[in-house]
Amino acid sequence: CQVNDMQYEALERELLAEIDPExxxxxxxxxxxxxxxxxxxxxxxxxxxxxxxxxV
Incomplete structure (x- = not known):
């Protein structure tokens, strides 16, 4: 998808909050x-x- 820098950072934060890093x-x-x-x-x-x- 195409996002601006602020949208990218928000998306990254939201997805990182959903994963279990282990x-x-x-x-x-x-x-x-x-x-x-x-x-x-x-x-x-x-x-x-x-x-x-x-x-993917």
Whole structure:
């Protein structure tokens, strides 16, 4: 979706409040940012199981 900076920060805060960092993983991809700033990852990292369901 396309949001301005304030909307992005609000969306990020709201979604972070919903996850359990010990169980969940949340990633934000900002296409227009420089490469090193494009992905923010929160919570528990785990490898992707391509044999199971994949929700994007």
């Amino acid at each position: 169980q969940d993983n949340l990633r934000f991809y900002r296409i227009t940012e420089p490469t090193e700033l494009r992905v923010k990852e929160y919570g528990r990292f785990r490898a992707t199981d391509f044999e199971g369901p994949l929700v």
